[in-house]
Amino acid sequence: MQNPFKGSLGIDFYTNQSTIKYIVLVVAAIIGVGSIIYTTQLVNVLKERERENIKLWAKAVEFSTVADGGSLNFITDNIIRPDNSLPVIILDSATNEILTTRNVQFDSSLNQNQIDDYLNKVLDQMKAENDPQPILIRDRPGSKIVSIQYVYFRNSRLLRQLSAYPYIQLSVIAVFAFIAYLAFSYSRKAEQNRVWVGLAKETAHQLGTPLSSLMAWVEYLRELPQMEDRHDIIIELNKDVQRLEMITSRFSNIGSNPVLKNEEVSEVIEETIAYLKPRVSSKVAFVIDADAPHLSAKMNRPLFEWVVENIVKNGVDAMSGIGKITITIGQESEGMVFIDIADDGKGIAKGKIKEVFKPGFTTKKRGWGLGLTLVKRIIENYHMGKIFVKASSADVGTVFRIVLKD
Template structure:
């Protein structure tokens, strides 16, 4: 790209020098044709071989004393009105003064050869030369546009492939879980009907919870593997129920609370998937606190088009250098972590709910706050 610009600029400079030499020769020819030394044969030669052939560039001849335009060539449109031609002449003259230094023409008296006037030849470079100067930049722009289009197409293709992998894995997982789950549910009903199990209600209840848990997981993977249906759900109720479900399954030293001044606030969501996001973030917070601390969920509405859910913990926090990577698949600070929880949460919120999820704030040894934004 830079080589093309350098080469073109050198070529333009050479062509410009040639045009300047042509204008200078034209100016000298005009000067000579007005002198007393020019005879008829010389005037004919100069007119036919110098003045007329060089009359292809935009040229304006100006009197130095009065600044009056004496002559112009290839400047104005012959079909324009007189006022339009005068305005165009003045505008072009200003451009010529900025672009090139003029060539002087000395006018002498025929009687004694003394200088009677000085005139200046102003000129512009040819249209082709001006276009040639901008050509490499246009060329680079076109190349850049094609490169951007190719990059976007490649990114879209890669993203589509990742989406297909996610969906395929989710569908296969739901399918693999579905078959043994159906058998477990049948066995649970059989065990429940056995006479010797009538006094073992606590065992049946625990088995029920485990089967319900597997049903929940299967439903989540099934929703990821298909187009999820979004419904108006009360955000406070969904979050509270999710925390109530998690509370007995987490450390007893973790305190969880929900705070909202809008208990009737609704948002478009797929309930099983949204609960999965809350569960992932809460469990990450509990791990960051080593099982001791508090989780606070704040629900609110900053505008008519946004409902936010802030999930805060008082764990060890995230260093600033790692904040931008927390949603990247494979990123984890756990020794045995897969690094998929937050990546999955980001996909659920942004791809399926058309919302946003990000780290609102984080300080080392103070805690972290994640913010989820949904459409009401």
């Protein structure tokens, strides 16, 4: 049967998924950069306009100093005045003294010193934002320049808000996207949990009925006089019934809240290996290396055996028939026991080490890619332990490490 995780066109789901991720990221980056560039352009246009206004205003002030004051004051104040919201400070170039301010609001309860401090601060802000616009003071039109004054100005609130806008907008969107992502992945996990648990429960339930009837039939056959000299059949039948019982108990444990009990790790490993050994190629050697033979860990035995079986079978698959599986048990840290399962097979490609636990990832023709997903689930969700690829290389083999609480 075809692996359902591979699309009908044979496109690998995983490479596909990471390409999609990559495309989404690139599109998001283009949108982000694009909106920043666009608003920067708007800001520049607006800035230029404000500068033009100030220039015009400075020219008018310049003109008013040589012409008849009254009517021109009206023009500068009411018609070509800088945008009402633009704060302006005029500085004498020779003395560096503040001559006038416009639209600079300050607290009226301040004393003169405080006002000066405040104005100097505003002036610094203005200097940072814009180059000043000079006003050339003459006695008469066309005569020599007597002095120069500088008009410093701040950008309008609108302009400042507009230049901050894309950054604020993008950060709000980013925060929102992050929260949405968390919510989605949480609900996806919850859904996966329900599928695992439901399917496992149903399987255990369905197996239960024929299994108990099978057990009764075996007992019936055992008592039958015609079977007297064929007890070998009964023994084989019994083995298969036990095997079915084991499968049922695995599924029923996955489908419930499995009970954890203190078990001696090396004993469980030895028993599992004794069971597996006759079922794999006789050219595969097994070595169990327990430097502290009586280490115990909290585990659900049927599930943990399932884990070991899956990892060992993958190791055997990786070595094409001949090789060695080494299982090392030891103390990881205070209260933690590790179990390393090492093979001398072909290893996992560097880029794929992270992928092996994902559902559907397989490099085998007849693989389902669910073995290690199940293993990870059993260790992390049911045992609160850890499992990871400790090492893997093409010439040496692969080591999986399981860490359990003792």
